Amino acid sequence: MTSLERRGNVFVLTLGDDENRFHPDRLTAVNAALDEVEAVEGPKAVVTTGVGKFYSNGLDLDFMGANPDAAEANLREVHALFARVLTFPAPIVAALQGHTFAAGAMLALAHDLAVMRSDRGYFCLPEVDLGIPFTPGMNALIRARLPIATAHEAMTTAHRYGGEEAHHAGIVAGVGTEDEVLDIAVARADERAAKAGFTMGAIKARLYGEVVEALSA
Numbered sequence: 001m002t003s004l005e006r007r008g009n010v011f012v013l014t015l016g017d018d019e020n021r022f023h024p025d026r027l028t029a030v031n032a033a034l035d036e037v038e039a040v041e042g043p044k045a046v047v048t049t050g051v052g053k054f055y056s057n058g059l060d061l062d063f064m065g066a067n068p069d070a071a072e073a074n075l076r077e078v079h080a081l082f083a084r085v086l087t088f089p090a091p092i093v094a095a096l097q098g099h100t101f102a103a104g105a106m107l108a109l110a111h112d113l114a115v116m117r118s119d120r121g122y123f124c125l126p127e128v129d130l131g132i133p134f135t136p137g138m139n140a141l142i143r144a145r146l147p148i149a150t151a152h153e154a155m156t157t158a159h160r161y162g163g164e165e166a167h168h169a170g171i172v173a174g175v176g177t178e179d180e181v182l183d184i185a186v187a188r189a190d191e192r193a194a195k196a197g198f199t200m201g202a203i204k205a206r207l208y209g210e211v212v213e214a215l216s217a
Contacts, residue, residue, distance in 0.1 A: 002029035004036060009043045009193040010186050011036075017051035021060035022078045022103055024070070034084065044196045045189035046088070048111070049095035049182055055121070056104025078103055079137050079215040085110040086141070086208050089201025091192035095185035096163075096172065102126055106138055109145040109171075112192070115185040118163035118175035126158040137215035144211045146170065 005012045013033045016026065037046055050056060059078065064071035085092055085107065094100075094107070094114035098121045105123055108114045116123065125142070127134055134142070134155065142151050150169045153159055163175040176184045205212065 002026060002033060004033040007186055008190065010045045010047055010189045011040075012182070012186065013037075013046055013048045015048060015050050015056060019054045019057040020050050020104065021057050021063075022074070022081075023060040023063050024074055024077065026060075027074075027077045027081060030081065031084070034088070037090065042196075043193040045091040045093070045193040047093045047095050047182070047185045047189050048107075049185070050098055052098060053121075054098045054104075055094070055096045055100040056107060057099065058102030058104045058106075075135070079135070082106060082110045082137070082141055083212045083215045087201055087204040087212060089198060089204075090196035091189050091200075093185045093189040095182045096121065096123065097178065097181050100124070102130075103138075106141055109141060113173040113188065114171070115174045115176060115181055115188065116163040116166050116172040117178055117181045119177060122160040122162060123166045123171055124158060124160045125154045128156055129158045136217060137211070140211040140214035144208060 002016055003014045013030065015030065020026070037044060059075070064074055092111050094111040096108055096114055096116040098117070100108050100121065100123045102125065105125055108123070142155060146154065147170045150171060161169060161171060163172070166172045167175050174184055174188070
């Protein structure tokens with residue numbers, strides 16, 4: 001279940017305790033939590049995380065396959081969440097405590113930075129193996145947030161990056177053990193909390209204007 005917990009100036013948004021796939025109900029819950037944070041005045045920041053084995057395994061392909069009439073709308077909402085996180089008017093950090101795959105990995109990339117567990121879990125863009133091309137919006141997001149050599153390798157080989165390798169490749173900004181990763185992310189978010197506000201949102205929106213446009217197409 002998606003939940004929001006406040007730790008001083010930092011709001012910890014837990015996506016859930018399963019694979020945290022992007023089903024319409026989860027997207028609604030995540031957006032409601034972000035609405036709650038946006039309504040708070042003063043210094044603030046967000047850390048997103050999961051519980052257990054998965055940070056997020058991406059799109060809910062079972063739901064989309066069983067509900068073809070709703071699949072396109074669900075994908076649009078996922079794109080909209082990427083754009084919202086990318087331009088969020090407060091610092092937002094991903095604490096990758098478990099597997100971070102496909103659209104889940106793209107959500108992580110939309111954050112200001114990510115911290116990953118060093119001893120277990122992978123970051124992976126498996127679309128080439130799944131036979132699912134990246135949408136133009138996804139492509140724009142990945143290119144904007146990763147070094148181009150890393151983006152090429154990740155997108156064309158479906159390589160699984162462990163925490164230390166992901167750090168070396170420029171995917172995440174730091175690593176920690178299972179017991180450390182959330183605290184590290186909260187600390188990194190708290191360092192930036194005073195920057196929250198309209199100006200931060202405007203800077204991000206202009207910095208990533210082309211990506212937001214591609215995600216909205």
